[in-house]
Amino acid sequence: MSRPSVRIASAGRAGRTGLAGVVALLAASFATHARAQGAPQAPEGAPVPRVVLPNGLVVLLAEDHKAPVVGLELRYPVGSRDDPPGRPGLAALTQRLMVRATKHLAPGQYERELDAAGAWDVKSTTSLDRTEFHAEVPADRLALPLWLWSDQMGFFVERVDDKLVAEQLAVVLDEHTQKVDSAPAGRLHDLVDAAMYPPEHPYHGGWLRGSTELASVTVREVRAFAEAHYRPDQATLALAGDLESVRALALVHRYFAPVGTAGKPVRADGRRPHLDREVRLTVAAHVELPMVMLAWSTPPSHAPGDAELDLVAQILAGSRAGWLRWKLVDELKIATQVTAHQSSRELGSQFAVEATATRGHRPEELVDAIDHVLEKLRASPPDDYATEGATTGYLVDPSFGLEQSGARADRFAECEEYRVPGGCVEAWLTRYTSIHAADLTAVAVRELPVDRRVVAMVFPADDAPIGGELRDVAPRQR
Amino acid sequence: MRRAIGRALLVVVLGGCSPRAGFPAAPVMAAPAEPPFPGLTPDAPFRASAPSPDPRKAWSPPPIHESRLANGMRLLVVERHATPLVAARLLVRGGLAGFPSEPPAVVEMATDVAFHGSTTRSEQDVYGTMNKLFADAGTYATDDDVCARLRAATTSFDAGLVLLRDVIVTPSFANTVVDFERQRRVARLQKDGDDASRVALRLLYAAVYGPAHPYARARLSGADVLPNVSRDELVRVWKRVVDPADATLVVAGDVDPAALAARVESLFGAWKHDPSHAPPPDLPPPTPGPVRLVVVDRPGAVQATIAYGATTGPASSSSHVARAIVHEMLGGMSSSALSQTLRDELGATAFGAGFYAWKRGPGIAYWEGSVDRDRTADVLRALDARVRELHERGPAQRELDDAKERFARSLAEGFETVGGMVEYVSQLPTYGLPLDEFATREARARAVTAGAVRAAAPAPEAMRAVIVGDLPALRAQLASLGWGLIEEHDASGTLLRTVTR
Numbered sequence: 001m002s003r004p005s006v007r008i009a010s011a012g013r014a015g016r017t018g019l020a021g022v023v024a025l026l027a028a029s030f031a032t033h034a035r036a037q038g039a040p041q042a043p044e045g046a047p048v049p050r051v052v053l054p055n056g057l058v059v060l061l062a063e064d065h066k067a068p069v070v071g072l073e074l075r076y077p078v079g080s081r082d083d084p085p086g087r088p089g090l091a092a093l094t095q096r097l098m099v100r101a102t103k104h105l106a107p108g109q110y111e112r113e114l115d116a117a118g119a120w121d122v123k124s125t126t127s128l129d130r131t132e133f134h135a136e137v138p139a140d141r142l143a144l145p146l147w148l149w150s151d152q153m154g155f156f157v158e159r160v161d162d163k164l165v166a167e168q169l170a171v172v173l174d175e176h177t178q179k180v181d182s183a184p185a186g187r188l189h190d191l192v193d194a195a196m197y198p199p200e201h202p203y204h205g206g207w208l209r210g211s212t213e214l215a216s217v218t219v220r221e222v223r224a225f226a227e228a229h230y231r232p233d234q235a236t237l238a239l240a241g242d243l244e245s246v247r248a249l250a251l252v253h254r255y256f257a258p259v260g261t262a263g264k265p266v267r268a269d270g271r272r273p274h275l276d277r278e279v280r281l282t283v284a285a286h287v288e289l290p291m292v293m294l295a296w297s298t299p300p301s302h303a304p305g306d307a308e309l310d311l312v313a314q315i316l317a318g319s320r321a322g323w324l325r326w327k328l329v330d331e332l333k334i335a336t337q338v339t340a341h342q343s344s345r346e347l348g349s350q351f352a353v354e355a356t357a358t359r360g361h362r363p364e365e366l367v368d369a370i371d372h373v374l375e376k377l378r379a380s381p382p383d384d385y386a387t388e389g390a391t392t393g394y395l396v397d398p399s400f401g402l403e404q405s406g407a408r409a410d411r412f413a414e415c416e417e418y419r420v421p422g423g424c425v426e427a428w429l430t431r432y433t434s435i436h437a438a439d440l441t442a443v444a445v446r447e448l449p450v451d452r453r454v455v456a457m458v459f460p461a462d463d464a465p466i467g468g469e470l471r472d473v474a475p476r477q478r
Numbered sequence: 479m480r481r482a483i484g485r486a487l488l489v490v491v492l493g494g495c496s497p498r499a500g501f502p503a504a505p506v507m508a509a510p511a512e513p514p515f516p517g518l519t520p521d522a523p524f525r526a527s528a529p530s531p532d533p534r535k536a537w538s539p540p541p542i543h544e545s546r547l548a549n550g551m552r553l554l555v556v557e558r559h560a561t562p563l564v565a566a567r568l569l570v571r572g573g574l575a576g577f578p579s580e581p582p583a584v585v586e587m588a589t590d591v592a593f594h595g596s597t598t599r600s601e602q603d604v605y606g607t608m609n610k611l612f613a614d615a616g617t618y619a620t621d622d623d624v625c626a627r628l629r630a631a632t633t634s635f636d637a638g639l640v641l642l643r644d645v646i647v648t649p650s651f652a653n654t655v656v657d658f659e660r661q662r663r664v665a666r667l668q669k670d671g672d673d674a675s676r677v678a679l680r681l682l683y684a685a686v687y688g689p690a691h692p693y694a695r696a697r698l699s700g701a702d703v704l705p706n707v708s709r710d711e712l713v714r715v716w717k718r719v720v721d722p723a724d725a726t727l728v729v730a731g732d733v734d735p736a737a738l739a740a741r742v743e744s745l746f747g748a749w750k751h752d753p754s755h756a757p758p759p760d761l762p763p764p765t766p767g768p769v770r771l772v773v774v775d776r777p778g779a780v781q782a783t784i785a786y787g788a789t790t791g792p793a794s795s796s797s798h799v800a801r802a803i804v805h806e807m808l809g810g811m812s813s814s815a816l817s818q819t820l821r822d823e824l825g826a827t828a829f830g831a832g833f834y835a836w837k838r839g840p841g842i843a844y845w846e847g848s849v850d851r852d853r854t855a856d857v858l859r860a861l862d863a864r865v866r867e868l869h870e871r872g873p874a875q876r877e878l879d880d881a882k883e884r885f886a887r888s889l890a891e892g893f894e895t896v897g898g899m900v901e902y903v904s905q906l907p908t909y910g911l912p913l914d915e916f917a918t919r920e921a922r923a924r925a926v927t928a929g930a931v932r933a934a935a936p937a938p939e940a941m942r943a944v945i946v947g948d949l950p951a952l953r954a955q956l957a958s959l960g961w962g963l964i965e966e967h968d969a970s971g972t973l974l975r976t977v978t979r
Contacts (some may be wrong), residue, residue, distance in 0.1 A: 066560035067894040068535045100822070104525050108822065111813035113528050115806075116880040118887025122812070138887055143529035154519030170825030178829060178848045182781040184672045242535070259519045286778055288672055320594075321605070329665060330658050335666040359668050385606055392609040400614060400629050403561055403895040466778060 025359050048424065049245060049411050053257050056233025060412045061248055064405075070241040070416035071406030071411045072145045074133040078229035081128050081202030082268045082348065087221065088205065089172055089214040092126045094226055099124050099133075103155035107164070110148055117141040121406050128203060129301075129346045130417075131230070136406040139242040143251050149237075150255035153230060157223045165219055172214070185285040185458045186467040192295045192352070193453045195279050195473065196390035202268035202347060231261045238413040241405030246437045257410075272348030273297045275452040277475050283469030289336065290357040291458040292366045298351045298447050301344035302418045307431045308443040309342035312389035315382055315440065316340040316353065316373065321389070323373050324353065332369055334361040351448060363457035377444045381437035391441075395432055499952060535891050537614060539916035542903060543735040549751050552907065553742055556730040556899050564635040565896040566733035567904050568626040568646055571724040575621045575692035575839070576758030580715050582692075583663075583700020588712040588719075589619040591659050592649035593626070599644055601655060613638045617645065621696050622838040622908050624719055629897055632732040639745060647749045649716065652844055656709045663704050670699050674946040675846065678785035681772050681971070682844060685942040686789050688765035693839065721755040723745065726907035730899035734858035761839025764789045770942055771964040774971060775949035782947030784856045786832075786861050787844025788936040793836040793909035799885070799922045800934035801843070805834035806881035807873055809845045809933070810863065815877060816864045820847070824856055838909055843936065851947055855955035858943055868935035872928040886923040889916060 036193055048062040076138050083090045101107045114135060123134045135145050150439075180186040190205055196204040231353035237256070275297055285291075299305040316324045317340040328335035338355045355366045382390075401407045402425060458468060512972045543555040574582035593616055595601040608615055611634035617626045626646050630638040671677060687694040713793040727742060750924020766789070781814075788803050808815050809832025820830055873881075892898045905911055945952060949966060956964055966974045 068537045068890055069894050103521075104527075108813060108818050110810075111817075112880060115811045115813040115884050116885055117531070118890075120888065120891050138534070138890060140532040140534045142532070147525070147529050151525065155521075155525070167822055167825060171821060174825065174827060174850060175780055176830070177850070178827075182848060184778060254524070262518075289669060319605075320766070329662055333661060333665065336669050340619060356669060358665050384611070385602070388609045389605055392612055396612060396614045396629075399612075400563060400895075400897065403563060405894065405896070462777075466776075466780075 032476065033214045037280075038401070042320075048240075050416070051249060051252075053232065053253065054233075055257065055259055055261060057256050057259070058236045059249065059256075060236065060238040060240075060409075060416060061243070061245045062238070062408055062412055063243055063245045063248075063464055064240070064442040065242050066403075067405070068139040068242050069135045069136055069405050070139050070142050070239060070243050071244075071404065071409040072134070072142075072149075073236075073238045073406070073409040074145075074149050075236045075413050075417060076131045076230050077129070077234050077267065077417070078131050079127050079129040081270075082229060084221070084225070086213050087217055090217060090221070090225055091131065091173070091229075092218065093168060093172045094222055094230070095124055095126045095131050096172060097160055097164055097222065098152040098156050098226070098230065100168055101159050101164055102151040102153050103159045113144060113148065117144050119144070132368075132410075132413075134406060134410065136241075136404070142239075142243055142248060146251050146255040150259060153232060153235070153256065154259040156230070157226050160219055160222055160226075162219055165217065165222060169215065169217070181465065181467040184287045184466060185283065185291055188283060188285075188291070188293055188456055188458060188468055191281055191283060191468070191470055192293055192454050192456050193350075195281055195456075196275065196295060196297055196350065197270075197273050201273060203270070203345065212392065214406065227262070228265055231265060231273045232256060232259050233261050234265055236413050237410040237414045238416070240408035241414060258350065260429050270347045272300060275454070278451055279454045280472075281454065281456040281470060282472035282474075283456055283458045283468045284471050285458050285465035286462060286464050287458065287460050287468075289359060290361070290363045290366075290460060292357075292363045292370075293352055293354045293454075293456045293458075294367065294370060295350050295352040295454045295456075296448050297453070298342065298349040300348055301346055302420075305443050305447055306342065306344055306349060308435055308439050309349070309447060310344075310394055311387070311390045311432065311435055312377070312440050312444055312448075313340040313342050313351070315377070315386055316395045318390060318393050321386075323377070324355070324370060327373050328355060328366065328369050332365075334358055334365050334369060338370075363459070367455060367457070371450060374444065374448060374450070377441060378440075378448070381441040383436065385433075387437040387440065391432055392434070395429065399429065488702040510593060524697055526786070539889060539893055539902075540899075542906075542913055542916075543739075543914060546741050547722070547743055547747055548746065549749055550725075550747055551742075551749065552726040553739060554726060554728045554903055554906065555733065555735045555738055555952045556903055557733060557735055558730065558896065558899070559732050561896070562632040562732050563896045564628075564630055564632055564729065564733055565728060566628045566635075566639065566642065566729045567900050568642055568727050569904055569907055570646075570720050571622065571726075571838075571907065572622040572719050572758035573620050573623045573763065574696035575810065577719055578692050578695075578759075580718060581700065582696040583704055584711060584715050585624070585657060585719055586619045586700075587663060587704065587707060587820060588651075588716045589617050589624050591651055591655055591712060592716065593617040593645050594642035594659075595650040595652050595657045597648040597650050599641070599650075604641065604645065606810065607637065607641055611637055611641075613641075613930065615641065620908075621693055621835075623904075625904075627900075635731075635733070636741065636784065639741075643745045643749075647746070649898060651709050651712050651716070653709050656707075656712060660704060660707055663700070665703070667699055667701050670701075674779075674783040674848070675700075675785075677774055677971060678783050678846065678944045678946045679844075681774065681944045682785040682787055682942060683842070684844060685769065685772055685944065686764060686766050686787060686940075687840070688767065691764055692761060693837065693842070717752070718755075721752055721757075722749045722919055723751045723755065724757055726904075728900050728903045728907070730903060731896035736860055744870055759797055761792075761837075764840050766940070766942065769963045769965050769976065770961045771959070772942070772944045772967065773949055773952060773956065773964060774944070774946040774967045775969050776946050777948060777969065779946070779948045780851055781848045782851045782945050782952060783846075783848045784854065784857060784861075784943060784945050785846045786858065786941060786943045787842055788940040788942065790834070790841040790843050790934075790936065792839055793841060793905070794838075794911055796929070797934050798836075800926045800930040801841070801920065802834060803878070803881045803885055803923065803926050804934050804936075805832055805843055807868060807877055808832040808843065808882055810834065811881060814879065815874070816845070817859070819860050819864070820849075820857060824853060824860065825850075827857065830857075836905070836909060851951055852955075855948065855958055858945075858956075858959060862938055862941065865936060865941055866938045868931060869937055870932075872932040872935075875928070878928055878931060879928075880924050887919040889919060 051059045119137045324338040343350045511870045613630040615628045683694040827847045
């Protein structure tokens, strides 16, 4: 079939096709800069205009007027890894409490104000490494999230009390039950994290650690934790979309500049663990089918190898033609599903392959087949078709997603967090499009060895909990 | 005033604050009038209440250009040049529920397989083309449509549209792809029962629509037909459900509508309407049974998954906007009274939410979430009380105002991206809505009264509940509700008995 010859695009857009051309076009399109006279400009080498308030708050302003919408993201470098000893879940509880009530906001008012303003994509999340508050609002309501979030930053500690803690504790414990205890083999990830990261490592026990110890947490502990971590000198506030930079900066200044801090923050630290053998976990769970999870300790987020492993995961299981899917599901018919992902973390990432067996097949068969596929990747690089497919498959959705102002605010905040030099969007896209097939083989050889990893095998058992329980741990020498 | 602020801030911007180490020097702000208090933030009167909105910027949905090809295919185009992106969706009315004689699982499989090659393109060529174009494309089926979607940069869009045309008009249904897809689907069936939410929704659809209704059948797993489905069967089903007379191409983004219309005519004009093709018939009314409570056993589960809902009218009916606002109050808004009661007062669930599935035929509104097993009856009582309150007394004014504002202003968000625009405009052909739907939607939302909400709220007696949880632990709680008959199913979903509590 002949290729099209009629141009249907509007004037001035023709010319660049192909992966590199399109990526460059998108990078240029989303690398927004303020144009208004008198507005702060992006400093040389920085992705967007950036201002540091006297109290240390970093403010990023990406002005454009594509739609009457502003996306906002406030990030704090505090996550579950910072939970104090004996208080797993405190970071998640504190984040929930900050949304529930502050000095000038009655319980429930935070959500009501945003709903009534027509806000959307309202999220507040706590991961291992960070806490994020996110919203998109109509352009005329830009001040609202600034008011809400500055009240959290400056006036939460004065408001929190026993009643609020008890109320939100129930919600956090329910979340833990739902995600871990009630999900089929829901404890698997925590068990693998506990085997991969040593007890003194902040990731030991995973993102949603056991929650019973949290039940006795006091208001005093919550206050101390909040004062130590949710502070302007640690936070980044990113605004993107239909704003006037000068006016937006005035609002940010009004709400956030008076917020004070005391002392110095201390983050939980640790190094990427280096396994010296394979560890095998035997897990029993009340599930229908056997499962396996193979996990490797891999380079930290944004370190060399991290992006390559994103593409390795894409090649293995990111598409219908993923190598693992093809081998385990189509050819051998021993698995109902296979996934692979690089979970990027600041203190050492984790690459994991997970598979669920078809009825009548054992976890050991899955492990052997996964090893066979990985050996092929270690032995020879994928062809250009597979590599290009992995790059496109990994980048296409988040690239087009940058059209949304909230996604741009999120991306710019991430660039700030990881000190990405130069054009933020361009650097992110180039990081992936510059990866070659040989790089994927090299990273597989270096980071996914067969003899240094955690292998967890889940066996169905009617007498076991749905979330699963550890039945055996065995170091394995090869 | 704004200029004054600008001048003041320009001075501020040129002041002296130090950037963090390792980052280029940045424009910075001078210290504020009073220095920060160490560990203490001074209060101020402006913090006492929410800031007033700025003057609202004028915004209205962009115009929709409509045209029709000689073969009956409709074209809807929204022009926007803010970014060099174009999105498209080719919709064919009918979908999983539109053709009662066709098994929905086979329609869904045919839709997936269609994307994997045409008479002129191998599967490898399809994916290779997408990779080279850096395009996002695929096919999928909903209850009411068979769809092909595309997002691409402006420069790649035309080639992407050709790809879309090829897989929809001349799919090859290659035997190798059919064999793989069949095997994958059959394998997935083995895991079907692990997903409590899916099990709950499947049984809720059966309870509120009646098990034979097309929308209820569309939720079935297909275990009875998938193992033996052949290539010939997929070809026959595709011919039955896909025809240009039922098709609409929606395009939004950086295109010239006139040039696009000509190009679409040249690409799709040869797609012939089959004179024997019958359009999808109207959907029948729901026929819910008398049982209000359905329980599926999940031995040992410490939580119960609840799906609680009822059917509503079609998306094209005049009360649709009022129903959408009712939905906000039944858990669509996270600040709704229902959400606050369940989450913050009862502490029963962190993730429950309300959903409203718009449909060409009767829609469905439901609340779904996992709750502490021992609070199951408390949650069901709270859900029932809220529905009863809306139906009998109507909403509180403040909650109604919030819900109206949220719904009215959601349009601007929907139209922020080209993908969002296509999604919104696709509602027109899917649900049979008029071209001025979006131009008038905000005004219609603001005109909804408490009385209209009362009238649009479902009757408590119409609500059905499905609970997936540990049956022995739930029996006494559910009996205490006094909701009459209770169906009990085993873990596989097989009906064990119907009891009166």
